[in-house]
Amino acid sequence: EYDIVRPKGKTVSFHANPEMEKHHFGQTHPMKPWRLTLTKSLVTSYGMTFAMDNYTTRTATYEELNSFHASDYLDYLATAPPEDQPRDVDNPDKEVKFNLGGSDCPLFHGLYDYCSMSAGSSLDAARKICNQQSDIAIAWGGGLHHAKRSEASGFCYINDIVLGILQLLRCYPRVLYIDIDVHHGDGVEEAFFSTDRVMTVSFHKYQPEVFFPGTGGLDDNGPKSEHNQGAHHAINVPLNDGITDEQYGWLFESIIGKTNESFRPSVIALQCGADSLAGDRLGRFNLQVQGHGACVNFCKSLGIPMVIFGGGGYTPRNVARAWAYETAIAIGCQSKIPEVIPAHAPWREHFIHDTIFPTLEQILGEPRANRNTQKRLQEIVMHVHEQLRFVGH
Ligand code: VJV
Ligand code: CA
Ligand code: ZN
Numbered sequence: 001e002y003d004i005v006r007p008k009g010k011t012v013s014f015h016a017n018p019e020m021e022k023h024h025f026g027q028t029h030p031m032k033p034w035r036l037t038l039t040k041s042l043v044t045s046y047g048m049t050f051a052m053d054n055y056t057t058r059t060a061t062y063e064e065l066n067s068f069h070a071s072d073y074l075d076y077l078a079t080a081p082p083e084d085q086p087r088d089v090d091n092p093d094k095e096v097k098f099n100l101g102g103s104d105c106p107l108f109h110g111l112y113d114y115c116s117m118s119a120g121s122s123l124d125a126a127r128k129i130c131n132q133q134s135d136i137a138i139a140w141g142g143g144l145h146h147a148k149r150s151e152a153s154g155f156c157y158i159n160d161i162v163l164g165i166l167q168l169l170r171c172y173p174r175v176l177y178i179d180i181d182v183h184h185g186d187g188v189e190e191a192f193f194s195t196d197r198v199m200t201v202s203f204h205k206y207q208p209e210v211f212f213p214g215t216g217g218l219d220d221n222g223p224k225s226e227h228n229q230g231a232h233h234a235i236n237v238p239l240n241d242g243i244t245d246e247q248y249g250w251l252f253e254s255i256i257g258k259t260n261e262s263f264r265p266s267v268i269a270l271q272c273g274a275d276s277l278a279g280d281r282l283g284r285f286n287l288q289v290q291g292h293g294a295c296v297n298f299c300k301s302l303g304i305p306m307v308i309f310g311g312g313g314y315t316p317r318n319v320a321r322a323w324a325y326e327t328a329i330a331i332g333c334q335s336k337i338p339e340v341i342p343a344h345a346p347w348r349e350h351f352i353h354d355t356i357f358p359t360l361e362q363i364l365g366e367p368r369a370n371r372n373t374q375k376r377l378q379e380i381v382m383h384v385h386e387q388l389r390f391v392g393h
Helices: 035-045 071-079 111-130 160-169 186-191 245-263 289-301 316-331 374-388
Strands: 012-016 053-056 136-139 175-179 198-205 234-239 267-271 306-309
Touching (some): 012 035, 012 111, 012 316, 035 316, 111 136, 111 160, 111 306, 160 175, 160 186, 160 267, 160 306, 175 245, 234 374, 245 289, 245 374, 289 306, 289 316
Parallel strands (some): 012 136, 136 306, 175 267, 198 234, 267 306
16 A cells, blocks of 8 residues: 655664653643654554664663763652642652642653653664664654753653763764754753763744743853863754744754754754644744754755654644654655545544645644744854854864
8 A cells, every 4th residue: 555665775763652652741731742642643554664663662771861860850750749649748849949840840640651761762762873773763752852960841851862862972973963842952952061072953932031941042152161162062043933944944954054064973863843833832933844844854864873852742733743744754755655644544533634734725823923034044044154163073
């Protein structure tokens, strides 16, 4: 029925744990782990599993989590009572200290398992790239870029990306981290702030005081001291509401193309948060599936091994569309997947349009006014190119 075959040479691996998807942050919380089920369902229905190596990932061990996170934080994460249980009277200040139990980062049932599974899939993906057993390794359950060493933040408890990059640094000299989630990748930037072995680039909506997390201005490029090795190794692309596929694609290629030339990464870690799509419950951009996917395609075209992580994405049907399409791009079968969502796809009724690429009349979401002027985008590119003059290997 399908014409999707294993591409010669390139190996793609897909890392997931279906147990992860059964966890709930709470009834109306925007983060819905079952968007991963929806994604996998589309990937399977389009016949893509036959063109990849599929792995059910193990849970990361305490020691693995401990390679970035502090022990006291992990210990509390593992033992904190879920919200519907009596408060932990012995540790009244720990929830505050670790930012656990608020509305963004609730203490739900099975939280520690959920975190270990997300981290386990990202670590497995990174190892597959280290061993050179894959050219592209996909971990849609990862991408939780806000978590800090000793603090949960913005729906993220364990920073699986930092763990994955630490693994990559054991085998590769330089890692380029790229983050297309609508939010600033603050946790990853902070973790590698003082090293020139990791270059971080985040594209995000930037409006401090109004939009989370409020960091990631154009002038935030790493430590200010030239003596610090991390100087100039953080790039931030602050954007306004309503950016389009065309503008984003131009920015992405100008910035990542030039970064690739200057930094010469040995491997790419790409966070593909789908909250930068139009119609996202929390996002503000106008990207369509094609525009989001074009970023993945551009990275692939650089011919460097790559780990692909998930991230945000709060309109599940659109998250699944984008991540299924991007899985196809990784395999190289995007021109062969039928536009129409297969009739036998379970969950088909979740898709308000029958196609993976809604047409002009039925785009992903009500478009927002575009507040990004061409002049400002040009200034951003100029600033980034200026920064990159300090970077060279
Ligand atoms: O803006 C914030 C922080 C507040 C305090 C908590 N309230 C609920 C919101 C304002 C200052 N947090 C952001 C966090 C966004 C995290 C994005 C994560 C990622 O995509 O980058 C990577 C996975 C925020 N924006 C919207 C909400 N929180 C939000 C949280 C809810 C909610 C509605 C909106 C939590 C629970 C419920 N509704 C029921
Ligand atoms: Ca981002
Ligand atoms: Zn986000």
